[in-house]
Amino acid sequence: MLSHNVIKELTNIVGKDNIQTSKEDLICYSYDATNQKFLPDAVVFPKNVSEISLILKMANSEGFPVVPRGAGSGFSGGSLPVEGGVIVSLERMNKILKIDADNLIAIVEPGAVTGELQWEVEDLGLFYPPDPSSLKFCTIGGNVAECAGGPSAVKYGVTKDYVLGLEVVLPTGEVINTGTQTIKGVVGYDLTKLMVGSEGTLGIVTKIILKLLPLPEATKTMLAVFSDMRDAAAAVSRIISLKIIPSALEFMDKESISCVEEYSSIGLPADVEALLLIEVDGAKELIEKQAESVKKICLDSRAREVRIAGDKKEAKKLWQIRRAISPSLAKLKPNKINEDIVVPRNKIPEAIIGIREIAKKYSLTNANFGHAGDGNIHVNIMIDKTDRGEVARAEEGVKEIFKLVIDLGGTISGEHGIGIFKMSYIGMELSKPAIDVMKKIKQVLDPKGILNPGKIFPE
Amino acid sequence: MKTLKQLSQEINKCVLCGTCRSVCPTFGVVQREPASARGKVALCDAYLNKEIGISEGFIKHMNECVQCMACYAACPNDVNVPDIILAARAEIAKEKGMPFVKSFILENILDSERLMPAAMKFASRLQGLLFKGVPEESGLHRRFPLPLIDERRLVPPLAERFFMDVVADSSAFSTAPTGHPTKGWVGQTTRPRVGFFAGCLINYMLPNIGEASLKVLEKAGASVVVPLDQLCCGMPALGMGDVETAKVLALKNLEAFEKYELDYITTACATCSDGLKRRFKELLSYEGEDVQRRVDKFSSKVRDITELLVNDFGFRISDFGFYKSQISNLKSQIVTYHDPCHLRRGQGIADEPRELIEMSGAKLKEMSHPCRCCGLGGSFNITNYDFSMEINRSKAEDIKNTGADIVATACPGCMIQIKDGLHQLGADTKVVHVVELLADNIDSR
Numbered sequence: 081m082l083s084h085n086v087i088k089e090l091t092n093i094v095g096k097d098n099i100q101t102s103k104e105d106l107i108c109y110s111y112d113a114t115n116q117k118f119l120p121d122a123v124v125f126p127k128n129v130s131e132i133s134l135i136l137k138m139a140n141s142e143g144f145p146v147v148p149r150g151a152g153s154g155f156s157g158g159s160l161p162v163e164g165g166v167i168v169s170l171e172r173m174n175k176i177l178k179i180d181a182d183n184l185i186a187i188v189e190p191g192a193v194t195g196e197l198q199w200e201v202e203d204l205g206l207f208y209p210p211d212p213s214s215l216k217f218c219t220i221g222g223n224v225a226e227c228a229g230g231p232s233a234v235k236y237g238v239t240k241d242y243v244l245g246l247e248v249v250l251p252t253g254e255v256i257n258t259g260t261q262t263i264k265g266v267v268g269y270d271l272t273k274l275m276v277g278s279e280g281t282l283g284i285v286t287k288i289i290l291k292l293l294p295l296p297e298a299t300k301t302m303l304a305v306f307s308d309m310r311d312a313a314a315a316v317s318r319i320i321s322l323k324i325i326p327s328a329l330e331f332m333d334k335e336s337i338s339c340v341e342e343y344s345s346i347g348l349p350a351d352v353e354a355l356l357l358i359e360v361d362g363a364k365e366l367i368e369k370q371a372e373s374v375k376k377i378c379l380d381s382r383a384r385e386v387r388i389a390g391d392k393k394e395a396k397k398l399w400q401i402r403r404a405i406s407p408s409l410a411k412l413k414p415n416k417i418n419e420d421i422v423v424p425r426n427k428i429p430e431a432i433i434g435i436r437e438i439a440k441k442y443s444l445t446n447a448n449f450g451h452a453g454d455g456n457i458h459v460n461i462m463i464d465k466t467d468r469g470e471v472a473r474a475e476e477g478v479k480e481i482f483k484l485v486i487d488l489g490g491t492i493s494g495e496h497g498i499g500i501f502k503m504s505y506i507g508m509e510l511s512k513p514a515i516d517v518m519k520k521i522k523q524v525l526d527p528k529g530i531l532n533p534g535k536i537f538p539e
Numbered sequence: 540m541k542t543l544k545q546l547s548q549e550i551n552k553c554v555l556c557g558t559c560r561s562v563c564p565t566f567g568v569v570q571r572e573p574a575s576a577r578g579k580v581a582l583c584d585a586y587l588n589k590e591i592g593i594s595e596g597f598i599k600h601m602n603e604c605v606q607c608m609a610c611y612a613a614c615p616n617d618v619n620v621p622d623i624i625l626a627a628r629a630e631i632a633k634e635k636g637m638p639f640v641k642s643f644i645l646e647n648i649l650d651s652e653r654l655m656p657a658a659m660k661f662a663s664r665l666q667g668l669l670f671k672g673v674p675e676e677s678g679l680h681r682r683f684p685l686p687l688i689d690e691r692r693l694v695p696p697l698a699e700r701f702f703m704d705v706v707a708d709s710s711a712f713s714t715a716p717t718g719h720p721t722k723g724w725v726g727q728t729t730r731p732r733v734g735f736f737a738g739c740l741i742n743y744m745l746p747n748i749g750e751a752s753l754k755v756l757e758k759a760g761a762s763v764v765v766p767l768d769q770l771c772c773g774m775p776a777l778g779m780g781d782v783e784t785a786k787v788l789a790l791k792n793l794e795a796f797e798k799y800e801l802d803y804i805t806t807a808c809a810t811c812s813d814g815l816k817r818r819f820k821e822l823l824s825y826e827g828e829d830v831q832r833r834v835d836k837f838s839s840k841v842r843d844i845t846e847l848l849v850n851d852f853g854f855r856i857s858d859f860g861f862y863k864s865q866i867s868n869l870k871s872q873i874v875t876y877h878d879p880c881h882l883r884r885g886q887g888i889a890d891e892p893r894e895l896i897e898m899s900g901a902k903l904k905e906m907s908h909p910c911r912c913c914g915l916g917g918s919f920n921i922t923n924y925d926f927s928m929e930i931n932r933s934k935a936e937d938i939k940n941t942g943a944d945i946v947a948t949a950c951p952g953c954m955i956q957i958k959d960g961l962h963q964l965g966a967d968t969k970v971v972h973v974v975e976l977l978a979d980n981i982d983s984r
Contacts, residue, residue, distance in 0.1 A: 104596035107585045108571075108578040113556045117581075125571070152572065153557040171570050195561070216561035407615040414551070 082121045082166070086142050090124055090166065093134045098125040098172070109167045112152040112159050113214075114501060115415075120147065120161040125172045129247060129255055129286040135168060136284070137253035139530040146251075147532050148280045150191060150219030155418060156499025158226055158279045162534040168284060170221050176200055177287070184292045185244065185261055190221025190285050194228075197290075207295040209236035212495070213403075224285055227277030229495040231328035231359075234453025236293075238495065240276040247287035248275055251526035261289050274521070279497050280532045282525050296361035299327065300371040301395035304356040304378040305348065305385040309333065312354035313429040315381035316452050319358070320425065322377065324370050328359040329453030330402050333432060336449040336460075339408040340401055349384075356383075356452065357402050359395075405449050412445055413462035417474055419481065422456045423490035434484045435459055442477040444470075456494040482508055503538045540782050540821050543626040546619075547587055553580045553618045559610035564912045564930045565603045573600045576610035576620040583627050593634050601627045603923065605916030605930065606778060608884035628780030637781060702737050702746035706753075706765045731802035733761045733847070734840075736792070736815060738808040739771050740951035748951055751978035752807045752844055758981050759852045761803075766795040772806075773822070774814040778917040782822070789819045790830070793837050804840045805847045807974055809879035809950035810917070812843035813886055843882060844974055845949050849891040854898060869901040869976060875943035876903060876973075877934070877957060878910035879950035892949045892973045899976035901945065906937040915956035928960060935960035938968055945969045947976060 082090075091099050100106070100123045110117040121144070126132050139146045145165030152159050161167055174191035181204055188197060195215040198208050211230035212218055218228070224246070229238035245259030248271075259265060259272035275282055306312040316329060332340075332355040341348055348355075356378070360370045375386045389395035409416060423431045432448055439446035439461070450458040459481060463470045482492045482505050492509050493502055506515065519537055522529075559576035560566055566575035573582070573596075582600055585591050601624055610620045700708075733756055741749045756763050773788030792815070796804055806812045816838055823834045848854045874896050882888045889910075896903045914920070914930030938946045938961065946961075946968050948954055958970045 102594075102596050103591050104582055104585075104594060104600060105573055107581055107590065108573040111555045111581060113554065115555050151557050151560060152555075153560075169571070171572075174570065193561075214557065217557050407617070410552070410554075410616050416554075 081164075082144055083142075086138070086144065087122060089138055090122060090135065093131050093138075094124045094126050098127070099123070100125075109149065109152070109169065110161070112149075112154045112157060114155060114157045114160070114499075116157060116160060116500075118160045118162050119164065120167045121164050123167040123169055125169050127172055129249060132168060132249045132284050132286060133253045133255055135166065136249055136251060136531070139166070140252055140528050143528065143530065145530055145533050146284075148190075148221070148225070148284045150222035150225075151193070151214075151217050153214045153218045154222060154226055154497065154499065155420070156226070156279075156493070156497040156501050158497055158499045158532070158535065159222070160500065162500060165530075165533075170219065170284075173221075173286065174219070179204060179206070179292075181206060183261070184294075186290045186292055188220050188288050188290065190219060190224070190288065192220050194218050194220055194223055201292055202295055205295050207293040208242065208290060209293065210239045210242060213406075220288055220290070221285055224276050224288055225278065225280045226497040227495070229451075229454075229456070231330055231451055231453075233451060233456070233495075234329050235325045235327045235361075240273060242291045243272055243276050243288060244291050245289040246272055246275055246285050248283035248285050250283050251528075251531035255286075256283075259289065263291065277497070279499060279535055281522060281535055283531070296327070296363075298364045298367055299359055299361040299395070300367045301389040301398050302358045302371060302374060302378075303387045303389075303398045303401070304358065304375075304383040305352055305387075306354040306356070306381075306383055307351060308382065309354040309432060310429045311382045312356050313426070313452075315356060315378045315383065316428070317426055318377045318381060319374055320453070322373065324360065324373060326358050326374070326453060327361040328357065328451075330357040330450065331355070331428070331452030331457070332357070332402065332405060332449040333447060335445075335447035336405045336409070339412065339447060340404045342408065342411070352384075355401070357398060402449070405447070409447055409460055409462060412447075413464050415463050415465045417461040417463060417478060418496075419459040419461075419478060419492075420450075420456060420494045420496045421459055421481065421485045421490060421492055422454070422494035423485055423488045425453070425455045427488045427490070428452060428455060428457065431457060431485065431488055431490070434488075435481055438477050438480045438484070441480075442473040444474055444477050451494075454494075455490065479505065479508075498536045500535060503536060506537065540629065540777075540824070541622070541626060543583060543587060543623070543630050546583075546623050546626050549619055549623060550580055550584050550587065552616050553577065553584075553614075553620075554616060555581065556615065558613050558615055559620065562609040562613045564605055564607060564609065564914060565926070567933075568926060568929045569603070574603055576604075576614075579604065579624055579627075580618065580620055583623050586627070586630075593631055597627075598631055598635070601631060602919070603926070605880075605912050605914060605919050605927075607880040607912035607916070609880070609910075609912065612884050625777060625780070628778070629782045630780070632780030632782075637779065697743055698746045700746065702742045702749040703765075703767060705746055705750065707767055731761050731851070732800060733763050734796045734799060734801045734804040735763055735765045736769060736772070736796070736804060736806040736811055737765070738806055738811040738951070739775075740955065741808060745951045745954065745972075748807050748972045748975060751972065751975045752805075754978045754981055755844075755848065755974050756805070758977075759848065759854070761852070764799050764801070766798070769795045772808075772811040772814045774810050774818065775917050777814075777818060777822070778919075785818075786822050786826075789822045789834070790826075793819070793823075793830075793833055797833060797837060801840055803842050803847055803851065804837065805842050805844045807844045807949065807972060808952070809843060809882035809885070810952055812841060813881035816841040816843075816886065843886060843888055843891075843949065845882070845891040845895055846886075846888050848977075849894050854895065869899050869945075869980065872901045872945055873904050873941070873943045874899075874901040874945045874947050874976070875906045875938060875941040876909060877906070877913065877938070877946055877948040877953055879948055879953045880910070880912050882949050883910045888949075892947070895973050895977060896947055899973075899980055901976060904941050904943055906941045906943075906946075908933070908937055911937070913953045913956045913960070915952045917952070920956060927956070928963065931956055931960035932964070935964045935966065939964060939966040943968060945971055945976075947971050947973045949973050 109123045110119045145163045147161045148168045149159040170191040173189040175189045178187040209232045211232045212228040223239045360367045445462040447460045563575045572578040604624045773785035777785040914927045920927040
C-alpha cells in the first residue's frame with residue numbers, strides 16, 4: 081500500500097488527471113496477454129522524461145515498486161505488478177517525434193504503436209521491419225523491453241537490430257543517453273544492447289532512435305503443402321543454402337493445419353503434414369525469379385502443391401491461414417501455454433518430433449507453428465486450467481521440452497522474454513556465473529530493487 | 540437477453556491479448572485501458588467475481604462504448620464484447636435505475652404509444668423559436684439553453700411533418716382492407732408484399748428517407764404497407780440497459796406487423812434492421828414457445844432495404860443502365876460511402892449499398908476506413924457529446940479527404956452524426972441515404 085503522502089507527491093508530479101487509484105482503474109492495469117492479474121496500488125500517466133525521473137527518485141526514497149507498461153500485450157508477464165506498487169503507463173508518451181529520410185532513422189516515444197510507425201514510414205517509402213503479431217496494438221517501448229521479433233526476423237532480424245540509441249531513466253532516476261544516431265558508434269560499453277530485452281528491469285526507456293531501411297519494391301507470397309514434415313524442413317534448408325533469404329518463412333504442423341481447416345475450411349487434403357508460408361521481397365524482377373526458384377526447391381523437396389499469390393488480395397488470403405491458427409486453437413481447449421522456443425534451423429524436424437513424443441508421454445494436446453526460417457517455433461500446449469492434473473502434466477511436459485531444446489543447441493525464449501513465466505527455467509539455459517553477472521548488473525543499476533521487481537531471476 | 544452472469548463464459552473467452560485496442564474507437568480517443576474493450580471485459584469479470592460493485596467508475600466505463608462491434612470483429616477469440624457491455628448496462632439500470640438524461644429520452648420520445656406523440660409535434664412547431672438555422676438549411680443551432688442539446692451542436696430540425704403523418708395523409712396510399720390502422724397495399728395484390736418499418740429518426744427528423752424508400756420499393760413493383768401503430772425499435776432503450784422497455788417495444792412491433800401477410804419487413808435504418816433481425820429474438824427468447832415462433836417468423840422476413848433491393852429484388856446495374864445515361868442527375872457526382880456499424884458488422888452487409896450507389900449513376904470513391912464508427916453510438920452522442928464528436932473527427936476528415944461531392948450511407952443516425960461532424964470541420968459534402976440517390980433518379984425520369 082502506498083501512503084497518502086506518496087499518492088499526494090505522485091499527483092504533484094503528473095497532475096491529478098494523470099494518476100488513478102480507483103479499484104476499477106487498478107483492475108484495468110493489473111493484467112497483460114498472459115491473462116494473469118496482479119493489482120497495482122496506483123497507475124500514473126507521465127508526459128515526459130523528467131516526470132518519470134522524479135517518480136523513480138521518489139520510489140527509491142519511499143521504497144515502492146515501479147513497473148513500466150506499454151500496451152500490456154506481452155506474453156511473459158513483463159508488465160505485471162507482481163509486488164504491487166506504481167504502474168508507469170507510457171500510453172501518453174506515444175509520439176513519433178521524427179522520421180529522417182536522409183539518415184534513415186526514426187525517433188519515437190515508447191508508447192508509439194509499432195504498426196502506426198510502420199505505416200507512417202511506409203508512406204515515405206521507408207521500412208521498419210520488426211513485426212510481432214501484435215504489431216497493430218503493441219508499443220515500440222514494449223518491443224524494446226522484450227526485444228520483440230516476428231516473421232520478418234529470418235531476413236531482417238529483431239528489435240535489437242534496429243535500435244541505435246536510447247534515452248533511459250535509470251532505476252535511481254538519472255537520465256542517460258545510450259548509443260548514437262548513426263549506424264556506427266563504439267564509444268564505451270554498448271548500453272543500448274544491454275537495455276534492449278532487459279524486460280523493464282534496468283530502466284524506463286523514454287526515447288528510442290530506430291534504424292530504418294528503404295521499403296522493398298514488392299513482395300511475393302507462396303504456400304507450399306507437404307505430406308512429410310521432414311520434406312518441409314529439407315525445403316527450408318535448401319532455400320537458405322541457395323542464398324535466398326525469404327522475408328518470411330512460416331511453418332505450420334499437422335495439428336495446427338487441421339485446427340484451421342476445421343475452423344475456416346481452406347480446402348486442404350486431410351493427410352497434409354506441414355505447410356510452409358514463404359514470402360520474398362525486393363526488386364520486382366528479382367523476386368519473380370526468386371519465387372520461381374523457391375517453388376522449384378519445394379517441388380524438388382516433394383511438396384504436393386505450391387500456390388503463389390497473384391496479387392495482394394491472394395497474399396492476404398494465404399496469410400489468413402497462418403493467422404487463423406491462434407484463434408482456431410482456442411476451440412481445442414480453453415487455455416493455452418504458448419512457448420516460443422528456438423532451435424537451429426536444421427534441427428526443426430528433430431525438435432517437432434521430440435515435442436510430439438513429450439506431448440504424447442504426458443497426454444497433452446499440442447500444436448506447433450512459427451518462424452521456421454529462424455528456428456523459432458511456437459509450441460502450444462492446450463489445456464483446461466480447471467483440470468489440475470492436466471496443468472501439472474503440462475508443467476512437466478514444458479520442462480522436458482525446454483531440456484530438449486537446449487540439448488539441440490537452442491534457447492527457451494526467442495521473443496517473449498522470461499518475465500515471471502520462465503523464471504524457474506532460466507537456470508536450465510544459463511550457467512550460475514552468467515546469472516550472477518546479470519544479477520550484479522541489476523544490483524548496480526537498481527540497488528534498492530524498485531524497478532519491476534520479481535522478474536527474470538527466481539529468488 | 541442474457542444477463543451478465545449468463546455471459547460469464549463469454550467473458551472467460553477473453554484472454555486479454557489486447558487486439559481490441561487497435562480498433563476500439565473509445566480507446567482511440569481516451570488512450571487509456573479502461574476505455575478499451577479489453578478493459579471493460581476485465582471490469583465485468585471483476586464485477587461478477589464481486590471484486591467491485593456497481594460503482595461510479597464501473598458505470599462510466601460501461602457507458603463509454605459506442606456498440607460499434609469493431610472489437611468483436613477483430614477479436615481472435617470471437618468474444619462478443621458489445622453484448623457483454625449491454626448486459627452490464629442492464630445490470631446497472633436494474634440496480635441504479637435510469638439516469639435522468641436517459642429516462643427523459645425514454646419516457647418522452649421512445650416509449651410513446653405512437654410514433655408521433657403530441658409532445659413531439661408541439662416541439663416541431665416550437666423549434667423555430669428555439670433554434671436558429673445555419674446556411675443551406677443543413678441543420679439548426681439552438682438559440683437558448685436546452686436540456687440535452689449542446690450549444691455547438693448541429694441538430695437536424697424536427698420535420699415539419701413527421702413521416703407517419705405524411706403516410707397517414709397520403710392519398711397515394713389507400714387504407715388497407717384489414718381495418719387496422721395502416722396505410723398501404725399500393726399495388727393491392729401484387730407480390731412481394733413489404734412492410735415498411737420507419738424508425739424514430741426517419742419519422743421525426745428525416746422523413747425524406749422514408750418517402751424515398753417507399754418510392755424505390757414501389758418502383759421495384761412491391762406492395763408496401765406501413766402499419767401506423769408501429770413503434771420505436773427499442774434499440775436505444777436496450778443500449779441504455781432498459782431491457783424491459785425494449786421487450787415491450789419488440790412485442791408491440793411484432794403485433795403491428797404480423798397482422799399482414801408480408802413477404803418482407805424492411806427499414807432504411809441500419810440499427811433498426813439489425814435490431815429487428817437479431818435483437819428481437821434475443822429479447823423475447825424467454826417469453827415462451829408461442830412468442831418464440833412468432834418472433835422467428837417475423838425476424839426471418841426482416842431485410843435492410845439495401846439487401847432487399849439487391850439480393851431479394853435482384854436490382855442489378857444492368858437493369859438500371861438508363862441511370863448511367865444522361866438522365867442520371869448524379870452522373871458527374873462523386874459519392875463516397877460510410878459503412879454503418881450495424882449494417883456491416885451487425886449484418887455483414889457491405890457490397891449491396893455500394894452496388895446501389897453505382898446503379899444510381901454516381902461514381903463511387905472509397906474513403907480510407909469506410910467502416911470506422913461515426914461515433915454516434917445511440918444515446919452516447921447525447922450523454923457524451925464531446926467524446927462522440929472526437930470519435931467522429933477522423934470520420935469527417937476521411938470523408939473530406941476523398942473530395943467527394945456526396946457521402947452516402949444507410950443509417951439516419953450516422954447521417955445526423957456525420958452532418959454535424961462535417962459542419963464542424965467546415966466541409967460542405969452533402970450527406971444522403973443510399974435510397975435517396977435512387978429515388979432522385981426516379982423523379983428525374
